[in-house]
Amino acid sequence: MVGREDYSKINKKITAAKAVKPSLARVGMISEILSWLGNPDKRLRIIHIAGTNGKGSTGTMLKSILQESQYHVGHFSAPAIQDDLTMITIDGQPIGQKDVVKIVHEITLQIKKHDGDFSLLSTFEWWVLIALVYFAQQDTQFVILEEGPGGSNDVTNAVRTPYLIAYTKISVDNICSTGSTLKQVANEYAKIIKPGALIVSYPGQDYDVQKVLHEQTDAVHAFWNPYPLPQITILSTAPQGLSLKIDDIPDIHLPLAGAYQASNLSTVLQIVNYLQQKGFQLSKDKTMAALSNISIPGRMEYVADRNILYDGASNLDGISGLRDSIKAWHLPFKPVFVLGLLDDRNAHEIIDLVASIASTIIAVTPESKEGMSAEAMASYCLHNTKNNIDVEIADDPSAAIQLARKYRASSNALIVVTGSIYTLRAIFNEEEG
Template identity: 50%
Template sequence: MGAAETYRQITSKMGGAWRVRPDEHGNRVGMLQEILRWMGNPERQLKVIHIVGTNGKGSTGVMLASILETAGYQVGHFSTPAILNDREVITTNGEMISEEAFVKSYQHVLEEIKAHGGDEDTLTKFEWWTLIALDHFARTEMDFVILEAGVGGLRDATNVVDNPLVVAFTKISYDHIGLLGNDLLEIAADKAGAIKAGATIVNYPGQDIEVYRLLKEKAIAVGAKWNTHPKPAITIVKSSPRGLELNADQFEGLKLSLTGAYQANNLSTVLQIVTALKERGYTIEDVAVAEALAHVKIKGRMEFDEKRNILFDGAHNPDGIISLVAAIRSWHLPFKPVVVLGLLQGKQYHDMLEELLPHVDTVIAVTPDSDRAMSADELAAKIVMMSNVDVEIADDPSAAITLARRVRESSEALIVVTGSFYTLRAIETEEM
């Protein structure tokens, strides 16, 4: 049996959803740590930068990975969800894990689970991929590992790492209400569970003040080191769908090939992490930072296809849509964009639509590639009830872009594909 066939068989058993287990299953991090102990604690060999938050984890992780790779380090990166191929979740120096390497690490994890009375169903998909990533990164002897939390912090599978070098918090906002908590501070308290003794704690510059205080108090309580360096002074010189030009402390005219003004705050978080690593003795030259940022790309996050005038952005909650709308408004486009939109059930759709609809010309409703998808028909009905925006329904993902091109006011009008990473997966898989 070839590795490719084995890989397909393994992943088909895991299912497609990256969901964590619901609350009634309790905190499973201790169980995962026990499995890692059986495996010889591969995570203890790694210098981990744990990125936790609601929005901006992917942007922060990719920018940091690009900088560290350009500086000459070997970098492992774990980030969910995938867009086109699940193996995108685990990368080393930008290359996704091979099917052979995946199978090898999977079998190593499964061997230990079976030796202690478990089986393939012991772990969820997200838990499987987390342990496989840690095993793979240890095997490939990465200099750094960037580990992005999935949901929350305390009970998230990535919280198995008990000795992170840095814990960086991106913007914490309302998401997974009920699962993580019923208000912002309860959600932040769950995410603060990732703070560990000895780690340097880096905080997003636009954090809610009460969240900031909670994180700092937790850091002091557990013996972590709160980053006391001044946050970089960042000003945006120019913004367009192609990216940003910024001034950031010693970086004058810095080019960032990611778009959206909110990326300035994510960049601040990244530069703080770089400072924390330098303080620990690692060499990261300014020229490596500038070179990396000028060429960094993120699949599905404010990703601009200039040739087709299409922007792909997996804005999956109200904060994400607010940032997307702010970017669109700052560009002073000649025409309102046509939006290809797909949402998941229970994702605060009303707030997202209320923010988005005044700034678009037409919405093409699609059904995301997820078992939690809101159907295109249901989404279209909700939009009709809320606004006078023109709504079309794409019968299948392959028709969405074609329909968007046909209904837009001008070929110069931007097409935006958004609402969920699963929407992007549905569209881009069909377009390949």
């Protein structure tokens, strides 16, 4: 009998697993472990989602459409904003604790048979393996697999026969190690293209990125999406979401904030169109019904009754999209930002972007050894930003949200919680708890 305590112990062990540098050797090791487990990935129709920004939105929209059409859909998306179990879902329901314990025991047994132990795998590697085994055991009809750090060294690249590979926006991300120039990043992402897979791509992709992806598709005998892109027009944008015209369908409400979500939606609809051409039953009515009810925790998620926007924008490109969206809303008051960042080389540029649209920045230190301290962020804001903004230092997530509410007490200003996923998770859980 598996109890809650068993899961708690295993989850702590997974969370405490050693950090490892992604590499092709690690990918090869995961492929070998999958073979020991009976190649669960080869029994799955996997839609592999890769890119720098937008994977969560793209994956969730696609999952909702497939689920609305009564397909049995597995979805892996990491890291978790809430409970770790929510990284692995089937038809929207998280994996159960008993299933995690059982699968971990199966994986551990196979590793021990080959002279390894629990410590062989990193945290992310554990969750990817658990997801693939679980999805195969549950006979899912589709699996939406979102990559992690990205590129050929990402553990999800161990999947050998993806049905389809979808690229979201690709840009330089200094948190990850996919490259220091856009061309290097594009080449790294292109290496995950497998022979026979169908490739679709974000419509706003940089020209050179698109060229690299096309060339690799041809080189490995994969197939570029042959069908026309959907025609999407943004009619209006607000924190509550977008009003869109999609092809000949007017006034579709997409409850995701941010104009760039229209481009993510284009990627999703390319996939839907391809699946329709292959005979899968995905009606226009059910597709639109699914889109009208989308909700994605922590990704441009607007909570109306609190007037708070949660967005896990952790890199320069993501923060730029957030800034552009806020400027397009023409809000009556500048937002109050709760901001925590990892201390990478773009941190100061990110602060500059936030300062250009904020009335106040509440600086908080992420719960990560790579986190920029709240004191360092506040010092930079006070001495280097050009805008006249208020800056406060919060000791913890609870203090941060209380300070934010205090600063907007005299107005109906939007509170924006963004930056490091560690900050977002802590404050999101503080609010929900």
